[in-house]
Amino acid sequence: MDTLVNLRAYWRFLVVLYQFFPLIVAYTRDRRKYVFFGGRRRVSREMRVERAEVLLASLLTLGPTFIKLGQLLSTRPDILPPEYIEVLGTLQDDVPAAPWPESKQVLEEELGPVEEAFDSFDTDPISGASLGQVYVAEYEGEQVAVKVRRPGIEELVEADLRVIRWSLPLLMHFIGESRAFSLDNLADEFAKTIREEMDYVEEAATLETIQQNFADNGSLVIPTPVHERSDDRVLTMEYLPGTKINNVERLDELGIDRTELASNLQRIYLQMIVEDGVFHADPHPGNLSVTDDGRIIFYDFGMHGEVDPFIQGKIVEFYIAVANQDVDAILDTLIEMGTLSPNVDRQVMGDVMELAIADARGDDIEQYRVNQILEQVESTIYEFPLRLPRNLALVLRVAGVVEGVCVTLDPNFDFISVATNYLTEEGYREESIQKIVEGVGQQAQKTAQSLFRVPPKLDRVLDRADRDNLTVNVKLEDSKGVFDRLAKRLIYGIFLSFGFVSTVLVYALNPENLVAVGAAGIPTAFVAILLWRSFRAKKGIRATPQFTRQNLRERRQE
Known part of the structure; x- marks a missing residue:
């Protein structure tokens, strides 16, 4: 089996090399204008957009694994320039469905004959993706959704993961040391993520975890898995039809308050990220629907993320700093999260933050969207050699996509107001104020101690200077x-x-x-x-x- 995967990987490596050859030549010419001699050449925004579109076409041609890779790269502004992020952000996980006989074989290998496993089964899929497709069936008198892994996808993914790992040394040649570090980590992250997404037992567990976290929340619905008709390649769950969340005309016909709906969606994600630490990481409109009574339905938990308590706390601090327009606090939080280098030029980044906030908020100070701020921050992330923690990249992507859905529902949606109200209701802002007061008290204590310590030390220094016995060591920083x-x-x-x-x-x-x-x-x-x-x-x-x-x-x- 491993030999077959290796043989397939060698062939795929040649195919990938052929697809990316035009980009390899272009990047080589950036380093040497005439390939073998000449200086570097200037790369314009238009050239980057053109190359990003070539990259997008190549990823689509190479199939499921590389489509997923492109989606992950669209969340990593520490690796790609803003133009690439924008183009790859349009990459949809929507590919033609596999023929029914192939899907039927997967079903029967896992659950036995389809006629015995289900009361009835509609062989036309209701949705298709690169790793799996969903059918509607009937089980014990109830409609269920049956998610089936795409036939033969495991071998293809394993071969492509080896190709990606073999390709890294070539890619390292064209990027800086910091981005090489991020890219190497991304390869490990991608392998872990795509294997998790193909594991339907893991997805069922995530479904139940998030369902339990929102057991007392009546604003959302999550399908319940049917374990006796599920396995690692088949996931059967409750079928929950609804109106697509971006179908605003139908939502208006149902009399649903779209502003309240947007607010509920935002608060749900704030709870997932800030409180629970487990979140649905693919909130595009295809995975979100609305019931007739205004509850939000979540589909497809294959892509999910986890946030550790430290990052949760820093995200809260970041939201509060943005709400307070405290640029220094924003920079401190980003440095503590590891997103910004401690040696970053604070004046430069402060200017970026101030302009981003001022430009985004418009005439009314409170009316600005955090997504616009994130776009400006992400554009500077590529311009500075930074490293973006894995799940923080997912959080950034989720925040941007959710904000876009909210603005579709309500063009005047105020993300900051909803986030501020949520953090205030949950007591996070009071905790923040308490920490500030404690910090001021500690600083005052240190200052008082210094008043007693500094004069004797200063007196000793002046005595040494008077005796011509004072030596000063000077260290000059010359990073440029x-x-x-x-x-x-x-x-x-x-x-x-x-x-x-x-x-x-x-x-x-x-x-x-x-x-x-x-x-x-x-x-x-x-x-x-x-x-x-x-x-x-x-x-x-x-x-x-x-x-x-x-x-x-x-x-x-x-």
């Missing part, structure tokens, strides 16, 4: 290599001066000996070229954020 460049230019200048004088002397003493003049002049000319190149501005992909409101608006319009 300024001193290194100045040293090189100084050395080049010395050699150039020496070479120039030598060439002039050789020519003056023996102007007819061109060999001697060339021997002295050619090295001098070479040093002159090196000195000239050291003053040239570097070309290539620039990582300079744009901090003007006009540029931010233009980016969103584009």
Whole structure:
């Protein structure tokens, strides 16, 4: 079996290489304009969009595994530029259904003859995805939804996972060290995620966990799994039909308050992420419906996420900081979560945050959407070499998708107001204020202690200075290599001066000996070229954020 998977992986590797060859050539030319020589070339936004569309087409051609990979990459702004995130965000997990005889074989291998396992079975699937498809059947007099894993998908996925792992060294050649770290982690994360999504026993357990967490909440409905008709390749669950959540005309006909519906959806996800730590991670409109009495139905829990208590606390702090428009608190929270480097330029990131908030809120300070803020933050995440924790990337994606659904329901939906009210009702804002008060008290205590400690220390320092016995160690930070460049230019200048004088002397003493003049002049000319190149501005992909409101608006319009 393993040999067959390896053989298939070798063939798939050639197919993948063929599909990505145009992009490999393009990225190679970015490093060397003429492949083997020349400097870096500048990459424009239009070029990135064009390449992202080529990447999208290649992922669709390569099939289920790479479609899932593209969806995961669309949540990782620490790996891809904003243009790629935007294009890959349109990638839908919607592929033609497998023929019924193939699905029937999977069903019968797991549950026995279909006629005996179910009272009746509709062989036309109601939905199809890259890893599985859903049918409607009848079991013990009740309608059920039967999710069947796509035939042969296990071998294909395992072969493709090996191809992805083999391809990493090639990809590392085109990205920086920090993004190489993120990409290596993403490969492990993707393998874990896609295997979990194919495990229907795991999905059934997630269904029940979230169902229990919302047992007392009447604003949502989650289908109950039927364990006696489920296995690791087949998941049978309660069939819950409803109106698609983005069908606003039908919702209006049913008399459903769309603003309340959006608020309920937002509060449900806040509870999942902030309180429970287990959340449905694929909230696009195809997975959300509404009952006639206004309750939200959740489908497809194959993609789910977990949040540990530390990240939960930091997410709460982030929401509160955004609500309070406290830029310093936002930056502190992002640093503590590991999203921003502790050495980040706080002034630069502060400018980004302030402009993002100011541009998003409009005339009314309270009327702005966190999704717009997240878009601006995500665009800077690629421009700075950062690392994004796995489940935090999922949280960012979920927050953006949920906010988009809410705005579809109510164009004036105020995400911050709903989040603030939720956090206040649950007591999180009071806890935050209490922590601030405790922090101020601790700081006051430290300040009082310093008033007693500093004068004696200062007195000792002044005594040493008076005795000419004071030594000061100075450490200069030169992360951008300024001193290194100045040293090189100084050395080049010395050699150039020496070479120039030598060439002039050789020519003056023996102007007819061109060999001697060339021997002295050619090295001098070479040093002159090196000195000239050291003053040239570097070309290539620039990582300079744009901090003007006009540029931010233009980016969103584009």
